[in-house]
Amino acid sequence: MAFEFDLDQTQVAGHTRHLAKSFWHLGVEPSRLFTALSDVQSWQGEETPRTVSDEPDHSIAFAFYDGSRASFEILKLGSATVRLNLVHEQIKDASMLEPIADFWNSVIASIAARLSASPVVVASAPGKTNLFFAVGPLREDGYHQVASVYQALNLREYVVASVADDWRVSVTGSLPKAHLDGVPTDKSNLVVEAAWFVAALAGIETPQPTSFAIQKHVPVAGGMGGGSADAAAALLAVNNLWASGVTADSLRAEAGALGADVPFAILGETAIGTGIGDVLEQVPNLPTLHWVLVPNQFGLSTPKVFAKLDEIRQARGIDPAQVAEAQVPDELLVALRAGDPLVIAGLLHNDLQEAALALQPELAELLKAGMAAGALAAIVSGSGPTIALLAANAAEANAIALRMRVYAGNALATNGPAAGARIEQ
Numbered sequence: 001m002a003f004e005f006d007l008d009q010t011q012v013a014g015h016t017r018h019l020a021k022s023f024w025h026l027g028v029e030p031s032r033l034f035t036a037l038s039d040v041q042s043w044q045g046e047e048t049p050r051t052v053s054d055e056p057d058h059s060i061a062f063a064f065y066d067g068s069r070a071s072f073e074i075l076k077l078g079s080a081t082v083r084l085n086l087v088h089e090q091i092k093d094a095s096m097l098e099p100i101a102d103f104w105n106s107v108i109a110s111i112a113a114r115l116s117a118s119p120v121v122v123a124s125a126p127g128k129t130n131l132f133f134a135v136g137p138l139r140e141d142g143y144h145q146v147a148s149v150y151q152a153l154n155l156r157e158y159v160v161a162s163v164a165d166d167w168r169v170s171v172t173g174s175l176p177k178a179h180l181d182g183v184p185t186d187k188s189n190l191v192v193e194a195a196w197f198v199a200a201l202a203g204i205e206t207p208q209p210t211s212f213a214i215q216k217h218v219p220v221a222g223g224m225g226g227g228s229a230d231a232a233a234a235l236l237a238v239n240n241l242w243a244s245g246v247t248a249d250s251l252r253a254e255a256g257a258l259g260a261d262v263p264f265a266i267l268g269e270t271a272i273g274t275g276i277g278d279v280l281e282q283v284p285n286l287p288t289l290h291w292v293l294v295p296n297q298f299g300l301s302t303p304k305v306f307a308k309l310d311e312i313r314q315a316r317g318i319d320p321a322q323v324a325e326a327q328v329p330d331e332l333l334v335a336l337r338a339g340d341p342l343v344i345a346g347l348l349h350n351d352l353q354e355a356a357l358a359l360q361p362e363l364a365e366l367l368k369a370g371m372a373a374g375a376l377a378a379i380v381s382g383s384g385p386t387i388a389l390l391a392a393n394a395a396e397a398n399a400i401a402l403r404m405r406v407y408a409g410n411a412l413a414t415n416g417p418a419a420g421a422r423i424e425q
Contacts (some may be wrong), residue, residue: 018091020100024084024108025424027118030074033082034388036111037072043107067092070104077160077172078213081120084108105282106351120162123237125229125421126152126267127218129291129381129388131336131344134326135309135351143260144306147326148273149283149336152418153291157229157375160190161237164211173216174409178297182220189214190227191234194258198235201254202244210238219410221299221380223356225261225407232265234423240423268420270336272328275372286417287339290397292375294366294387294404294411298358305383308355326351343379347391356384363387366407392422 026033034057040048049062049070050419072084088100111117128150136145162324169185169192183189191212212234218226235251235258238244248266255262256278261357263278271280310320320358332347357363363380366387372377374396375389391397397413404411 007093016094017089018089018094018097020086020097020365022101024086024103024112025077025081025120025122025160026084026112026115027081027107027120028112029080029321030076030117032083032115033074033084033111034058034060036115036364042114043110047103068096068100077122077158077215078162078172078211080118080211081160081162081213083122098408100366106258118162119241120160120161120219121237121241122158122424123233123240123421124156124424125232125236126268126416126418127155127157127224128152128261128264129224129293129386129416130350130379131270131348132328133350133352133382134328135323136326137323138310143276144239144320145326146273146277146324146329147277148239148277149259149270149328149332149417150273150277151289152264152268152420153224153293153295153414153416155217155224155412155414156279157226157233158215158424159230159233159237160213160215161195161234161241161281162211162213166209167195168211169214170212171214171216173214175216175220175319176297178219180216180301182299183214183216190231190258194231194234195238196240197254197258198244198246198251199240201246202239203253204242204244208242210241218385219293219295221301222293222295222386223300223302223380223384224293224386225265225382228259228261229265229421231255231258231262235262235266236421236423264420266421270418272333272379274326276320283333283336286336288415288417289339289341290391290394290413290415291346292370292389292391292397292400292404292411292413293381294389296360296363296366296385296387296408298360298385300351300359300384302383305352305355305359308358312355312358317332320367341390341392343367348377348379348390350379350382352383353380356380360385369407370400371402373400375400 049064054060069091070088075083101287132149135149169189252266260277270283334344367378370389377390381388400411
């Protein structure tokens with residue numbers, strides 16, 4: 001229950017003042033938590049601060065007799081799950097930092113016990129874009145051999161897992177309502193499959209029913225691996241919640257069974273993907289690249305895009321099962337390590353782009369618009385329909401995103417590489 005505190009210090013009127021920050025994830029309704037925080041007399045602690053401001057169910061601030069102040073922000077993550085952010089500032093003496101941390105951990109632990117707050121684990125995983133995607137021969141199992149360069153983006157999906165009396169899934173996020181409404185909230189959602197997958201790896205015959213609250217920020221059916229990120233985050237969250245003991249390496253090694261992009265969502269950063277995209281070789285310590293993502297109102301089915309590529313190849317007299325093995329060019333890897341976006345722009349490539357354009361011709365106009373808006377390169381991300389625009393720097397990315405909102409109101413600037421799946425605590 002106890003979490004580490006981030007500590008900092010500032011200068012105020014010539015005096016050093018210290019700052020402590022922390023957070024907790026609790027399986028409780030925001031209104032119940034707010035009521036408990038407001039009832040200072042019920043806290044099991046030596047201090048009884050006075051309330052100086054509050055916004056019911058959202059925030060509350062306290063003043064202590066030593067002149068320090070503490071404020072809580074209550075963020076709703078699911079139907080009965082919150083993240084509780086704490087900032088305790090104006091601490092005069094550094095020697096008080098440890099006692100303050102102990103005090104708040106004790107207070108929150110006692111409140112959680114009183115409210116019978118259920119155990120909660122929050123995990124996140126990144127969406128991705130493909131800097132390079134070559135499609136090799138069609139295999140007998142229906143998959144294609146591919147060679148790809150994936151880059152994880154600082155656009156993350158969050159999965160809150162908590163014990164429950166039945167399997168449940170809820171979905172919120174920053175995406176348009178139509179996209180969120182299309183995400184299944186029954187046992188067909190990949191997060192539930194991920195939970196049973198962990199149970200199988202851990203030898204758990206009857207796993208504890210679990211509630212999942214998914215916060216989506218990666219475009220749905222956009223070729224950016226949002227569903228795979230959900231699965232990756234769920235794998236870590238459930239493994240932690242159940243104390244299953246499955247190692248992170250084992251999860252990543254086996255996660256391809258849930259989907260070709262799931263192992264990369266666990267790994268993160270930038271990686272070369274071969275096989276069906278699940279054999280990964282990380283390319284570490286690369287400079288930051290800046291991207292603009294242009295999602296679309298419609299989705300594109302990845303199997304349909306691959307099938308269309310096969311159809312195009314057959315129309316040209318090419319047997320999809322007989323094409324050459326796909327490979328990542330060395331020139332691209334050299335350019336990525338050098339970090340020159342102008343050189344990288346000339347090496348971006350996606351074999352699936354032609355098929356995606358054939359299925360959704362209007363994507364061609366978005367590609368042209370992206371270049372006109374100042375992008376160094378414009379490419380369909382994975383199987384689409386999201387368009388990825390490479391920018392020279394962060395300022396250019398923000399400017400391009402603003403211009404592209406004429407075409408797509410939810411165009412956004414982001415960057416990569418980003419960390420893979422992780423527990424958020």
